[in-house]
Amino acid sequence: MEKYLINPNQKLSKINKDIYGNFSEHLGRCIYEGLYVGEDSDIPNVNGMRKDVVDALKDMGIPVLRWPGGCFADEYHWKDGIGPKENRKKMINTHWGGVVEDNSFGTHEFFELCRQLGCDTYINGNVGSGTVQEMSEWVEYMTLDGTSPMADLRKANGHEEPWNVKYFGVGNESWGCGGHMLPEAYANEFRRYETFVRDYDSSKHIYRIACGANAFDYHWTEVLLQKACSRMNGLSLHYYTIPHEWHRKGSALEFTKDEYDITIGRAYKMEELVRRHGDIMNQHDPDKRVGLIVDEWGTWYDVEPGTNPGFLYQQNTMRDAIVAALTLNIFNKHSDRVHMANIAQTVNVLQSVALTDGAEMLLTPTYHVFKMYKDHQENTLLGSYITTPVIGTDGEKFPKLIESASVDENGVIYATITNASADEAAEIKCQIADFELGDIRAEILVGSPWDYNSFEEKDAVRTAEFGDYTATADGFIATLPPCSVVKFVIK
Ligand code: AHR
Numbered sequence: 180m181e182k183y184l185i186n187p188n189q190k191l192s193k194i195n196k197d198i199y200g201n202f203s204e205h206l207g208r209c210i211y212e213g214l215y216v217g218e219d220s221d222i223p224n225v226n227g228m229r230k231d232v233v234d235a236l237k238d239m240g241i242p243v244l245r246w247p248g249g250c251f252a253d254e255y256h257w258k259d260g261i262g263p264k265e266n267r268k269k270m271i272n273t274h275w276g277g278v279v280e281d282n283s284f285g286t287h288e289f290f291e292l293c294r295q296l297g298c299d300t301y302i303n304g305n306v307g308s309g310t311v312q313e314m315s316e317w318v319e320y321m322t323l324d325g326t327s328p329m330a331d332l333r334k335a336n337g338h339e340e341p342w343n344v345k346y347f348g349v350g351n352e353s354w355g356c357g358g359h360m361l362p363e364a365y366a367n368e369f370r371r372y373e374t375f376v377r378d379y380d381s382s383k384h385i386y387r388i389a390c391g392a393n394a395f396d397y398h399w400t401e402v403l404l405q406k407a408c409s410r411m412n413g414l415s416l417h418y419y420t421i422p423h424e425w426h427r428k429g430s431a432l433e434f435t436k437d438e439y440d441i442t443i444g445r446a447y448k449m450e451e452l453v454r455r456h457g458d459i460m461n462q463h464d465p466d467k468r469v470g471l472i473v474d475e476w477g478t479w480y481d482v483e484p485g486t487n488p489g490f491l492y493q494q495n496t497m498r499d500a501i502v503a504a505l506t507l508n509i510f511n512k513h514s515d516r517v518h519m520a521n522i523a524q525t526v527n528v529l530q531s532v533a534l535t536d537g538a539e540m541l542l543t544p545t546y547h548v549f550k551m552y553k554d555h556q557e558n559t560l561l562g563s564y565i566t567t568p569v570i571g572t573d574g575e576k577f578p579k580l581i582e583s584a585s586v587d588e589n590g591v592i593y594a595t596i597t598n599a600s601a602d603e604a605a606e607i608k609c610q611i612a613d614f615e616l617g618d619i620r621a622e623i624l625v626g627s628p629w630d631y632n633s634f635e636e637k638d639a640v641r642t643a644e645f646g647d648y649t650a651t652a653d654g655f656i657a658t659l660p661p662c663s664v665v666k667f668v669i670k
Contacts, residue, residue, distance in 0.1 A: 187590075195517075201243075324340070366405075387412050387413070412469065430480060447581075508581045511595075592669040607659065
C-alpha cells in the first residue's frame with residue numbers, strides 16, 4: 180500500500196489559474212472552424228464564434244488564451260486583420276498547410292472571443308518579420324484610451340474602449356521559426372522591442388514574456404537571464420511529448436504498451452525541465468518575480484491518416500489524459516515559478532480539448548482532465564507527498580503515481596492523483612495532518628490507454644463519481660484503477 184500524506188499546515192504557493200491556459204494559432208482548423216465560423220455560418224454562433232465550443236471551454240474554466248501563434252505570430256501583420264472584412268488581405272499561410280488566410284479573424288475577433296469565454300488575453304507579437312513600430316502600434320491600438328492615431332483607428336473600426344492585454348509575448352521560438360537567432364542576439368532584440376510595449380494605462384501593467392528555451396536548451400535560459408532578466412516578467416518554455424522521432428512521431432490511436440510507457444516517460448520530463456530551468460532562474464531571480472511560462476506543451480503525433488499534414492490534426496486518448504493530468508500536477512507543484520501554461524492547441528490541433536467535424540463537436544479525454552482540475556485554480560498549494568514505485572520500459576522509467584493537493588479559501592482540500600500505469604491498480608492510504616475528516620467525495624476519469632471519444636461515440640471516455648475508497652478518521656484508503664485520474668474533494 181502506498182502512503183499519501185497531505186499537510187494542510189504547509190501552505191505553499193498560490194496556483195495561478197493561468198496554469199490552466201490554452202493556445203490557439205492560425206493553424207489548420209483551430210481558429211477557422213474550431214473557434215470561429217463567421218456570422219453567416221449555419222453552425223450556431225454568436226458574432227461568428229461557435230457556440231458549442233465556447234460553451235464547453237467556459238465550462239472547462241478556460242482562464243487565458245494565447246493567440247495568434249506559434250510560428251504564425253512571427254509572420255502575422257496585425258493591420259491585415261482589422262477593418263471591413265471584405266477589404267482584408269488574403270494570403271497564403273506558408274507555415275501551416277499552404278491554405279488561404281483571409282484574415283477574417285483578427286484583433287477585434289480575438290477580443291470578442293475572449294469576452295465570450297470570460298478569459299484573459301495573451302497576445303504574441305511579431306519580432307521575426309515585424310518591426311518595432313508595428314509591435315508598438317499594435318499595443319497602442321489595443322490598449323490606449325483617449326486620442327492617438329492607433330486609438331482613433333480602433334474607434335473607427337467600431338471599438339471605442341481599449342481592451343485589456345494581460346500578457347504580451349515578444350516573439351515566438353526566436354531560436355527557430357521566429358528568426359533562428361542566437362540567444363545573445365534575441366536578448367538584445369527583446370530589450371529593444373519590449374521598450375516600446377508601453378503601459379498606456381499605468382494601472383494595468385502588461386506582463387511581458389521573453390521567448391524562452393526549446394526544451395532542454397539551458398544555455399538559452401542562462402543567456403536570456405544574464406542579459407535581460409530585469410526587463411521581463413516571464414520567460415517562456417516549449418516542450419512537446421513525442422513518442423518517436425520528429426520525422427515519424429507515432430500514431431495518436433495505434434500504439435503499443437511500450438509506446439504508451441515511452442510517451443508517459445517523456446511527458447514526465449516536464450518535471451526535470453521546470454526544475455532545471457527554475458534552478459537557473461533562481462540564480463538570477465531568487466525572489467521568483469519572473470514567471471516560467473510554459474506556453475506550448477502537449478503530445479505531438481503523426482496527423483490522422485488522410486488529413487492535411489500541415490494541419491496537425493490528431494485524435495486524443497486516455498494516454499493524452501494521463502499526460503495532461505501528470506503535467507498539471509507538475510505545474511501545480513511548481514506554481515511558485517510556473518505562472519502560466521498553454522496547452523497546444525485548443526481545438527483540432529495537437530493535444531486538443533475539443534475536436535470538430537462540421538457542426539459536430541466532441542470533448543476529448545484531455546478536456547475532462549482540465550475540467551476536473553479547475554478546482555485548483557487560484558487555490559493555495561499544500562505540502563503533500565506520495566510514495567510510488569518507478570515503472571516503465573527500458574527506455575523510459577517514470578513514477579507510477581503523481582499527485583498535487585491544494586486548499587481553497589473555505590478550507591476545502593482538492594487532491595488530484597494520477598495512476599500512470601497502463602495495467603496496474605494502486606492501493607493508497609491517505610493521511611491528512613491535524614485533520615478530522617468531515618465529508619469526502621471523489622471523481623474519476625478512467626479507461627484503457629487506447630480509449631477515446633469519436634464522432635460516433637462522443638462519451639466513450641468521461642468522468643464519473645468514484646466510490647472505491649473508505650473514509651478514515653484523517654483521510655481515506657483507496658484503490659485507483661490503472662490509467663486513471665482521480666480527484667478527491669475533502670472537507
Ligand atoms: O504548436 C505548433 C507549433 O509548434 C507552433 O507554431 C510553434 O511555436 C511550435 O514549434
